[in-house]
Amino acid sequence: MKVTVVGAGNVGATCADVIAQKELVNELVLLDIKENFAEGKALDIWQTAPVNLYDTRITGSTNDYSKTANSDVVVITSGLPRKPGMSRDDLISTNAGIVKTVTENILKYSPKCIIIIVSNPLDVMTYCAYLTAKIDSKRVFGMAGILDTARYRAFLADELNCSPKDIQAVLMGGHGDTMVPLPRYTTVAGIPVTELISKERLDEIIDRTKKGGGEIVNLLGTSAWYAPGAAAAQMVEAIIRDQKRIFPVCAWLQGEYGLKDIYLGVPVKLGKKGIEQIIELKLNEEEKKSLYDSAKSVKEVMSVLDNMNNSTVAK
Secondary structure (H helix, E strand, O other): OEEEEEOOOHHHHHHHHHHHHOOOOOEEEEEEOOOOHHHHHHHHHHOOHHHHOOOOEEEEEEOOHHHHOOOOEEEEOOOOOOOOOOOHHHHHHHHHHHHHHHHHHHHHHOOOOEEEEOOOOHHHHHHHHHHHHOOOHHHEEEOOHHHHHHHHHHHHHHHHOOOHHHEEOOEEEOOOOOOEEOHHHOEEOOEEHHHOOOHHHHHHHHHHHHOHHHHHHHHHOOOOOHHHHHHHHHHHHHHHOOOOEEEEEEEEEEOHHHOEEEEEEEEEEEEOOEEEEEOOOOOOHHHHHHHHHHHHHHHHHHHHHHHHHHHHHHO
16 A cells, blocks of 8 residues: 655645554655655654654655555645735635646546645635546545544543543534534533533634634744644545544535535545545534535635636636
């Protein structure tokens, strides 16, 4: 089995490190456009093998996609962070160009691979990869909900002073301020979280979860990488080991939840074929409204990409 991580920055390198340490595959490729960057990161990670006792062989490559040939899973973390003065449309345009190029090159050498998108803005970059790949949407999806639920569960563990291992949660919608945490589907060792935390305090934790990425940026001056990298690696593990894990994933909806032609975070079953099932929860009216509001926001961002693509075609 073989996995490629495209983008050797903080998130990509962390993802590669977790995959290597878990010994998910025999061969792991880390690729970046920056000269010698992926090679250096790969060498550094490989030199932890004698310390952390794993056998995964990791190779670094500067933009040589032939090294990625016959990958089973590809994680794309490439893209630029939003800089001061850069509009949302500028960020979408720049990163869409990167994701499109990466997707084309990956499929040239690994036509049967499963693609996981981590690049931001997450929902629209997943949509961009899908439009470019022209393959079954079950093989193209984004990492968002696992990271968001991890933050939510970590905050709940702090509040309850309990192990995060005992907390299960579902979170839906777009990746960002419009995400939809579902307290009704949140449990602590099977106990509904609503029986353990007051509504007011739970609302505060949910609000903090929605702003979780921004909190890290304010503290570090840059975006998070340990949790996003580990979250992407967990998705890889579910696919490589055919675990049939139930995870919230940015998936292509075709009528589920009454939504169509949109990439949005929903619970799915992940296995060796990618998304093996989209799970439809019985949402109440308040939850549905929150989900549809989130979907509307995501659709607006997706339309920005559509308009860019139409303009390009028109030219």
